[in-house]
Amino acid sequence: MTSSLVRGRPRHATAHIRVRVAHALVGAVAGAGWLAIPVLAVQEPATAAPPAHSAPEDPGDSPSPGESSAVDLILPVAVLGTAGVLIAYTHVRRSRRPSRAPGVVSAAPPAATPAESERQVREALVQADDSVRASEEELPFAAAVVDGPALAPFRRAVQAARTEVSAAFGLWHRYEEGEPADPGDRTRALVAVVGRCAEAGRLLDASAGELDRLRWNDVRHPLEVAEETFRRLGARAAGTRATALALRERYGPSVGARATGCAEEAMDRLVFTTAQLNEARRAADSGDDGRAVRQLRCAEGAMAQAGILVAGVDRLARRLLEAAALVPAALTGAEAVLAADTPAPSGADATLAAVRTELTAGPYDPLDALRRITRALVRLPGARSGVLDTAADLVARAAAGEAEDYVAVHRGAAGADSRSLLAAAVRTLAEGHPVEAAVLARRALELAERDVRAHGIPESGTGGTAGAALGGVLLGEEPDGGPPAAFGGPETRGRLRTGTD
Structure with missing residues (x-):
C-alpha cells in the first residue's frame, strides 16, 4: 500500500x-x-620577482617535480x-520546463478558457450597467441642490457611459448570435466588450468625487428635498393600489397581478425609505454628516425605484386604454390583409378568431390581443401599414417599457442575458422592427424573472432591506445589505460604506 x-x-x-x-x-x-585556493597559495612559490637584496633560495627547499604537478592539478580539477x-x-x-516536460504546472497563470472569459464579460456588463443606472437615479436628486450648468458635466458623463455600455451589449449580443465566427475574432470581441465596460466605469469614477463636493456641502438641504419627495411619492403610491384593483376588474387577473405586484414593491421600497430618512435625520441632527449622507443615499435610491414602479402602473393603465381602442380596428385590418394575401400564415385565421371571441367573452388583455394579431401577420406585406403598424409599435413600446422597469428595480438579481436582450429590443425598435422588438423584450422579461426566482423573493418583515438589496439600492456586500449604490463606476460606487465626512 x-x-x-x-x-x-x-x-x-x-x-x-x-x-x-x-x-x-x-x-x-x-x-x-x-578553500583550496589559500592552500595552493601557501604551497606554490611566489610568481613575483624577489627583492634585489634577498638571498638566492636554497635548491633544497623547492618542491620536487612530482609534488609540483600534483599541486598544480588541484585547482583545475x-x-x-x-x-x-x-x-x-x-x-x-531545463527538464523542469513545461515545454520540455509535459504535465508539469507552469508558474505563469494559465490562459482563461472561453467559458471563464464569457463569465468575466457577463460580470463586467452587469457591473457597468448597474453603475450607469445608479448614477442616472442620483442625478434628479442632485439637480434639486445643484444648478443646471454645474450639473451638466455629470449628465454628459452618464450619457457617454450609457453609450459605451450600449455598444458593449451590442457586441455581446452579436457574439452570442455566433458573430464573428473566427476564434481569434471572437476573443477580440470579448476584449472589446470588457474595454467598453471599463471605459464606462472610468467616465463615472472620474466624476464621482466632484459630484460629492457639490452635493454634500450641507447635508440638511438634500435631506429636506428628499423628505418632500417622499411625501409626494407616498401619496402617489397610495393611489397605485386603487389603480391596480381597477385594472384587474377591467382587464382580468393577469393584468391585475402585474399592476398589484408593482404597487406592492413600491410600498416595500417606501417602507425602507421611511427607516432610512429617519436615521438620516437623527444623524444630521447629531452632527454625524457621514452617516447622514449614507442613509440619505439609501433613501434616495429606494425612492427612485418606487417612482419607477408607480410610474409603470400609470403608464400601463394608459397603454391598456390605447390598446383597447385599437383592437377592433386592428382585428378588422388583419382580416382584410389575410383575405388579400394568400396563402395565409399557418394558424393566423385561428388566432384572429380567438381574439374576436375574447372581445365578447369578458375581461381580456388588449395589449396581449394586439401582440397576437401583429405576430400572426408579421410576414405579410400588409402588416406594416396603417393601424397594424400602429398596433405593433404600441405593443413593442409596452413590452420594452415593462422589461426595462423590471430590470431597473431588480438589478441586484437580473443577469447579463436579460439585459443584453433588453438592449437588443431597444435597438430593434429604433430600427423600425416593432414585432421583433416585442419578442426580444418579452424574452428579456422572462429571463429577468427567472433570475429573480433563482435569487429568491424577499420575505416580508425585513423592513424593506431585502427588497432594496434585490433592487440594487444596496450593493449587497455585507450582511446588512452593504453600502448604498452611489454615482460612480466600479471603483467609487460603494464609497459610502463608512459614510462621507
Whole structure:
C-alpha cells in the first residue's frame, strides 16, 4: 500500500528534490574550490620577482617535480568539477520546463478558457450597467441642490457611459448570435466588450468625487428635498393600489397581478425609505454628516425605484386604454390583409378568431390581443401599414417599457442575458422592427424573472432591506445589505460604506 506521505506529495516534488541536490552539490564543490585556493597559495612559490637584496633560495627547499604537478592539478580539477555540476544543474532546470516536460504546472497563470472569459464579460456588463443606472437615479436628486450648468458635466458623463455600455451589449449580443465566427475574432470581441465596460466605469469614477463636493456641502438641504419627495411619492403610491384593483376588474387577473405586484414593491421600497430618512435625520441632527449622507443615499435610491414602479402602473393603465381602442380596428385590418394575401400564415385565421371571441367573452388583455394579431401577420406585406403598424409599435413600446422597469428595480438579481436582450429590443425598435422588438423584450422579461426566482423573493418583515438589496439600492456586500449604490463606476460606487465626512 502506498504511504499517505507519498500520496500527499505533489507530482513535481521529485523535481524539486533533484534541484535541491544540485544546489547542494554546486555549493559543496564551489566551497571546496575556494578553500583550496589559500592552500595552493601557501604551497606554490611566489610568481613575483624577489627583492634585489634577498638571498638566492636554497635548491633544497623547492618542491620536487612530482609534488609540483600534483599541486598544480588541484585547482583545475576543482574548476572542472564545478563546471560539471553546473552543467548537470542546468540540465535539471531545463527538464523542469513545461515545454520540455509535459504535465508539469507552469508558474505563469494559465490562459482563461472561453467559458471563464464569457463569465468575466457577463460580470463586467452587469457591473457597468448597474453603475450607469445608479448614477442616472442620483442625478434628479442632485439637480434639486445643484444648478443646471454645474450639473451638466455629470449628465454628459452618464450619457457617454450609457453609450459605451450600449455598444458593449451590442457586441455581446452579436457574439452570442455566433458573430464573428473566427476564434481569434471572437476573443477580440470579448476584449472589446470588457474595454467598453471599463471605459464606462472610468467616465463615472472620474466624476464621482466632484459630484460629492457639490452635493454634500450641507447635508440638511438634500435631506429636506428628499423628505418632500417622499411625501409626494407616498401619496402617489397610495393611489397605485386603487389603480391596480381597477385594472384587474377591467382587464382580468393577469393584468391585475402585474399592476398589484408593482404597487406592492413600491410600498416595500417606501417602507425602507421611511427607516432610512429617519436615521438620516437623527444623524444630521447629531452632527454625524457621514452617516447622514449614507442613509440619505439609501433613501434616495429606494425612492427612485418606487417612482419607477408607480410610474409603470400609470403608464400601463394608459397603454391598456390605447390598446383597447385599437383592437377592433386592428382585428378588422388583419382580416382584410389575410383575405388579400394568400396563402395565409399557418394558424393566423385561428388566432384572429380567438381574439374576436375574447372581445365578447369578458375581461381580456388588449395589449396581449394586439401582440397576437401583429405576430400572426408579421410576414405579410400588409402588416406594416396603417393601424397594424400602429398596433405593433404600441405593443413593442409596452413590452420594452415593462422589461426595462423590471430590470431597473431588480438589478441586484437580473443577469447579463436579460439585459443584453433588453438592449437588443431597444435597438430593434429604433430600427423600425416593432414585432421583433416585442419578442426580444418579452424574452428579456422572462429571463429577468427567472433570475429573480433563482435569487429568491424577499420575505416580508425585513423592513424593506431585502427588497432594496434585490433592487440594487444596496450593493449587497455585507450582511446588512452593504453600502448604498452611489454615482460612480466600479471603483467609487460603494464609497459610502463608512459614510462621507
